[in-house]
Amino acid sequence: MSSIASSAAAGPPPGMKVRLSSNESPYGPSPAAIRAANEAVAEGHLYPDDQSVELRQAIADEAGRPIEEVSVGNGSAALLMDALAYLARPDEDGTVGEVLAFERSFVVHRLGARNAGARYVEAPDGGPATVERNGYARDPEALLANVTDATRVVVIDNPGNPTNQHLSGAELTTLLAELPDRVTVLLDEAYHDYASGDPSYATYGELDVDHPRVLVTRTFSKAHALAGLRIGALTGPADLVAAIDGWRARFNVTAPSQAAAIASIGDRDHLDTGVARTLEGRARMTEHLRELGVPLTAGLGNFVTIELGTASQPVVDAYAQHGIGVRPLQPYGMLEQIRVSVGTPAEVDAFLAASDEVLAEVPSRS
Structure with a gap:
């Protein structure tokens, strides 16, 4: 590679x-988001809310989760980097862990594993498209076959970028049921808004599964059309979310970004x-x-x-x-x-x- x-x-x-x-979304942000961001610029001499409480609450309300299970960051890419830095770091004795992903996964997954000092392991996909079929088919069994005692994180972009492939809700349910509880599953759902027309697809929140270490990242850069303002969200168990949040840079989501994201959530x-x-x-x-x-x-x-x-x-x-x-x-x-x-x-x-x-x-x- x-x-x-x-x-x-x-x-x-x-x-x-x-x-x-x-x-990028070619249609631009919600007019309400633009107004909110412009109003927030008037107080640009003040630091933003470091905890982004109002934005986290808006995301929590939309997801039906407690606010303690939500954090935000400077885009989902930064959140993925922070999560992998925390989850895949070497043990105190220097033991190096592994991050497992599908071949041709979002490049930030590989960068995050590299920065964490972890080995990056790729499960094979189905290869390029032909005239008759889409390419890069994903098989949960290919991931499971590559899980070892050293596996710390399984990271899946679902839908995937740039392969444009996904695991179905049924496949994701099977995968989560078979992965060891000690392994953290990091689901990158940046493109979930565009997947609503496919009945096979399901977000993690729509599944009835019981795995104790599932984290989900989402972004305001795609369907919300706020790529230039850099806002992402991380949801999952409160203890994991809090630990990862401790690894981010302080004041990393600007006040205009927070205001725009809140307004965008309100303009469905x-x-x-x-x-x-x-x-x-x-x-x-x-x-x-x-x-x-x-x-x-x-x-x-x-x-x-x-x-x-x-x-x-x-x-x-x-x-x-x-x-x-x-x-x-x-x-x-x-x-x-x-x-x-x-x-x-x-x-x-x-x-x-x-x-x-x-x-x-x-x-x-x-």
Whole structure:
């Protein structure tokens, strides 16, 4: 697998008129969130509430959990890093543990394990898509087969990025029933809002399972369209949440961010409208690309993952000539794939028009 360079791990390419590289919501935040953030800026000379009590309470109320089972941070990526730093750190005697994830999992899982000094172990997935089927199928038995006495954390992005795959509710229930109680399960549900149309999918909160060490991260960067304000949430057993919260930097969620997130939670109509429009765009992209005979995985996120059959960078460059930014996936060891976020209807039109030319000769086409 390729090494992770910071320049390759994050950030859209500069200068693109159509920005489909970072899985952002193209519809913008709730107007209520914008107003709340602007009002909070007037008190920018004051430190924010370090405990984010009002925001944590709003998240707790929405999730039906006590506030003690909720913490917030500077985006779900930061929370994942904090959680892995705490959960996967070496024992006092220097014994190194393992973090187990599916192959091609969200890159932050690997970064977090590295920073914690843990071994990162990958369970195999089903491999790339073909014209006939989605790729990267996930099997809970593949994870269970890799659990050892050294396994400290099993981390699952569900739905996954960039593979666009997921474990069904039934598969997740089976996995949690068979994992040892000593293992912490870290579920990364950043894209759960976009998964509502698939009856096989279930969030952890919708399952009837009994595992004592399940933590869930979510983000306001995707469906809530607050990526630039960096807000994430962690929920789980109160003792684990409190311990991980102790590892974060202080005052790490700004007052405007807290205010915007609270207001966004209160504007469900805006969120639902943005999700519905995104799913419409995803369906259009999927249908058109399949008509072109290009293999892809159209899962439950706000993006599609496209198989090229050739090195991805020239294809990325060709889209850039049309003013369209798409994401190469070299940090995941995916050298012949690109990820394309769903944009506005006009942005989807521009991408599909460019695709007729850019993808005309890719070897993957049927």
